[in-house]
Amino acid sequence: MYREIATMHVMIRQHGPVVEQRLKVLKMQPHMRLNWTQLAISHHLAGSLDEAARVLDSYEDTIKVGDA
Numbered sequence: 571m572y573r574e575i576a577t578m579h580v581m582i583r584q585h586g587p588v589v590e591q592r593l594k595v596l597k598m599q600p601h602m603r604l605n606w607t608q609l610a611i612s613h614h615l616a617g618s619l620d621e622a623a624r625v626l627d628s629y630e631d632t633i634k635v636g637d638a
Contacts, residue, residue: 585616603629 579588592609599605606629613622 580612580615585612588612589616589618600632 575587575591579585579591589609589612592605592612596605596609606625610622610625610629613619613625
């Protein structure tokens with residue numbers, strides 16, 4: 571449901587709420603790479619480029635921890 575809401579917000583160009591919805595999805599399914607990238611893209615669309623980069627860095631850190 572949250573994914574559909576986020577998609578609707580993107581379609582009507584309300585990028586702030588998209589970040590909130592994508593964060594909820596990520597918290598429910600943090601193991602899925604798609605959720606991390608969608609959150610980063612949402613931040614990028616909302617104009618938070620630093621936050622988008624931080625999300626991707628955090629995802630990389632979780633991969634490194636899982637491999638160790």
